[in-house]
Amino acid sequence: MQVFDVIPGDGPIVLGQPHGGTYVPDDILARLNETGQGLADTDWHITRLYDGLLSGVTVVKSNIHRYVIDANRDPAGASLYPGQNTTTLVPLTDFDGQEIWRDDQAATDDEIETRRTAFHAPYHNALKAELERVEAKYGIAILFDCHSIRSNIPFLFEGELPIFNTGTNSGASCAKAVEAAVDDIAQASGFNAVLNQRFKGGWTTRHYGRPATGIHAIQMEISQRAYMHEAPPWDYAPDRADRVRPHLAQMLEKLNEIALSGTVEPRSHQ
Numbered sequence: 001m002q003v004f005d006v007i008p009g010d011g012p013i014v015l016g017q018p019h020g021g022t023y024v025p026d027d028i029l030a031r032l033n034e035t036g037q038g039l040a041d042t043d044w045h046i047t048r049l050y051d052g053l054l055s056g057v058t059v060v061k062s063n064i065h066r067y068v069i070d071a072n073r074d075p076a077g078a079s080l081y082p083g084q085n086t087t088t089l090v091p092l093t094d095f096d097g098q099e100i101w102r103d104d105q106a107a108t109d110d111e112i113e114t115r116r117t118a119f120h121a122p123y124h125n126a127l128k129a130e131l132e133r134v135e136a137k138y139g140i141a142i143l144f145d146c147h148s149i150r151s152n153i154p155f156l157f158e159g160e161l162p163i164f165n166t167g168t169n170s171g172a173s174c175a176k177a178v179e180a181a182v183d184d185i186a187q188a189s190g191f192n193a194v195l196n197q198r199f200k201g202g203w204t205t206r207h208y209g210r211p212a213t214g215i216h217a218i219q220m221e222i223s224q225r226a227y228m229h230e231a232p233p234w235d236y237a238p239d240r241a242d243r244v245r246p247h248l249a250q251m252l253e254k255l256n257e258i259a260l261s262g263t264v265e266p267r268s269h270q
């Protein structure tokens with residue numbers, strides 16, 4: 001099993017997909033309890049959802065499940081949302097707050113470090129290399145980090161999540177034109193859409209989004225009801241997906257256009 005896959009493209013947009021992988025090494029799988037082995041907290045079918053939406057796009061995807069180690073968390077272990085319920089670098093619970101490991105089988109600090117080196121670091125080395133390659137060619141790279149989550153998770157948020165949840169670390173991770181390109185299309189889509197609400201962008205968005213250096217990052221967290229069935233076996237729903245994919249395509253095409261236009265301000269608007 002490869003830790004990650006890179007599908008290189010010749011354009012200025014890079015898709016990050018840290019949570020679509022379902023691979024768990026056998027020795028770690030045996031330590032997950034029945035809840036954990038269900039792998040419920042997967043960004044199911046995220047590669048398929050974005051497949052073919054933009055020619056020339058680069059895709060970097062992790063094949064490792066987030067229960068092994070979460071590629072969208074700070075490798076130093078800092079909480080993404082201090083004071084709120086959230087899952088950690090190597091999660092102890094699922095999104096519903098249920099324990100996922102058998103008794104005494106949670107990872108030790110040494111094991112977390114081993115997993116960081118084996119799985120987290122290689123994915124990010126690849127993502128960083130692709131962003132730097134693109135930035136060297138165009139003077140700009142836009143990382144669009146692709147995520148999805150169940151629509152109703154009381155442990156994490158109240159009520160039903162909007163379809164499009166755009167995150168830019170409250171404006172710090174990209175130029176205003178980048179944020180507006182995505183949010184304006186989301187707002188006009190006919191689906192409900194919010195900006196920098198519950199999901200403001202994970203560690204990936206916050207870490208790579210350095211507009212002053214030419215690397216812009218934006219996260220899209222999509223409610224899974226937009227394209228799939230939100231219960232096991234987590235089937236893709238092509239009829240639903242075909243209604244949301246044109247809006248995602250429009251966002252990526254707009255980002256591509258503004259990246260190539262040379263007009264993006266190399267500063268955040270925070």
Ligand SMILES: [Zn+2]
Nearest residue numbers: 019043147148
């Ligand atoms: Zn995700």
